[in-house]
Amino acid sequence: MTSIMKNKLRSLLPYAIAVTLLLLVWEVLARTVNVSFIVPPLSEIFAVLFGLVFTAHFWTSIFLSLLRITMGFVIGVVLSLALAICAHFFKPLEYLLTPIVTVIRCTPVASFIMILWLLLSEAVIPSLIAVLIVFPVVWQSAHDAMHEPDKELLEMVEIYNFTPSKKLWYLTVPTMIKGVLPAIITASGLAWKSGIAAEIITYTKHSIGREIANAKFFLMGEELLAWTFVVVLLSFIVEILIKLLLRKAAKIWE
Amino acid sequence: MGIVVTDLTKTFDDKTLFSNLSFALGDTGLVRITGPSGVGKTTLLRIIAGIDKDFSGSVDRDGDISYLFQEHRLLPWLSALDNVIVASFNDADENDKESVRALLYRLGFSDNELLRKPSKLSGGMKQRIALARALARKSDILLLDEPTKELDSSLVSTVVDIIREESNRRLIIFVSHDPLLDTVEVDDLIRLSRI
Numbered sequence: 001m002t003s004i005m006k007n008k009l010r011s012l013l014p015y016a017i018a019v020t021l022l023l024l025v026w027e028v029l030a031r032t033v034n035v036s037f038i039v040p041p042l043s044e045i046f047a048v049l050f051g052l053v054f055t056a057h058f059w060t061s062i063f064l065s066l067l068r069i070t071m072g073f074v075i076g077v078v079l080s081l082a083l084a085i086c087a088h089f090f091k092p093l094e095y096l097l098t099p100i101v102t103v104i105r106c107t108p109v110a111s112f113i114m115i116l117w118l119l120l121s122e123a124v125i126p127s128l129i130a131v132l133i134v135f136p137v138v139w140q141s142a143h144d145a146m147h148e149p150d151k152e153l154l155e156m157v158e159i160y161n162f163t164p165s166k167k168l169w170y171l172t173v174p175t176m177i178k179g180v181l182p183a184i185i186t187a188s189g190l191a192w193k194s195g196i197a198a199e200i201i202t203y204t205k206h207s208i209g210r211e212i213a214n215a216k217f218f219l220m221g222e223e224l225l226a227w228t229f230v231v232v233l234l235s236f237i238v239e240i241l242i243k244l245l246l247r248k249a250a251k252i253w254e
Numbered sequence: 255m256g257i258v259v260t261d262l263t264k265t266f267d268d269k270t271l272f273s274n275l276s277f278a279l280g281d282t283g284l285v286r287i288t289g290p291s292g293v294g295k296t297t298l299l300r301i302i303a304g305i306d307k308d309f310s311g312s313v314d315r316d317g318d319i320s321y322l323f324q325e326h327r328l329l330p331w332l333s334a335l336d337n338v339i340v341a342s343f344n345d346a347d348e349n350d351k352e353s354v355r356a357l358l359y360r361l362g363f364s365d366n367e368l369l370r371k372p373s374k375l376s377g378g379m380k381q382r383i384a385l386a387r388a389l390a391r392k393s394d395i396l397l398l399d400e401p402t403k404e405l406d407s408s409l410v411s412t413v414v415d416i417i418r419e420e421s422n423r424r425l426i427i428f429v430s431h432d433p434l435l436d437t438v439e440v441d442d443l444i445r446l447s448r449i
Contacts, residue, residue: 152327156341161318
């Protein structure tokens, strides 16, 4: 084992101990309360999860939830970046978008879900909620990155008479993208959680949210926690994948 | 006439850097600005370039400028070669690209080094790229702030040769603390002293 691997394992050890302790506390609580739909034992949760893994609807629900929320996330990122660039060059758009972004940021997600549910089919709501959650986070960071460019580089492009399109392509856009990467990672976690919340509330067909809602309706605590565990695990995997992807993208601008 | 400076006065933090400075420079030639540290040599270059506009008097400049900043100011997301091409040309054709490559080879770069991003270049390499960017632009006036900073002594003579050649075609004004440049023959000298 290399020293790098050893150091990595050593740094993970405290987290592994913390997780083990938390699971132990859960198990003790489950045995003490002894009401499986409130605090089911870990063995039962994992038994349910093991059973679910071999069903088609488990994978269909995961696939369609991922598809819906990822679509919303991607649309949200692209839309906010495009509008941030347009607003940078067309001030009236910035004045129009600033209060809209503030309203979106301050409105509870559940309110948005209810408003959209009045107007639209439940199938599109998780995607739209992901767009609405991603938009203010990414727009604001893109807006800030473009308004605080590197003053030395700005002086350089002015001295070298960069045309507006050249300045946009070689200074504004790369500065914005570099500044916006951490916000995209944050937004991905928020989009995932809000998308699942929208699925639960609107009882979206073929979704993780619907499975969670069903488990709650029928007081199936083990299933509720098994699906919640799936959501947490997927959120973790998605965040790692996005981080890897963005790290690769960031290398272009290093 | 390349540059005409009349009654230029610059104060900074209640301190007068220069007062009623006047000089006229032609379309070509090599000019050095000298003086002790903190006397305002870089400030004078920035005023001539039009970056610093907070002064009294007048600066009349005839033509485009290129500027070698004290910091490299390279675009971190572009390769060394692209940093020169993008800044120097609006629509570079094959001849332009070839002339940039030839200049960079002369400044000691290999093909492989030209594809590296600035973060993968040493301080001296970044300085040479920034210098190449200033030289490659077909400007009428070239302002060079410490052109040999971070360069090996072996490369200083190459840079001096290039600057001398270019000064036959355009006006070059430079500021330098490098003693290796003290022997360089210049056409004009602007000596700034403390007030």
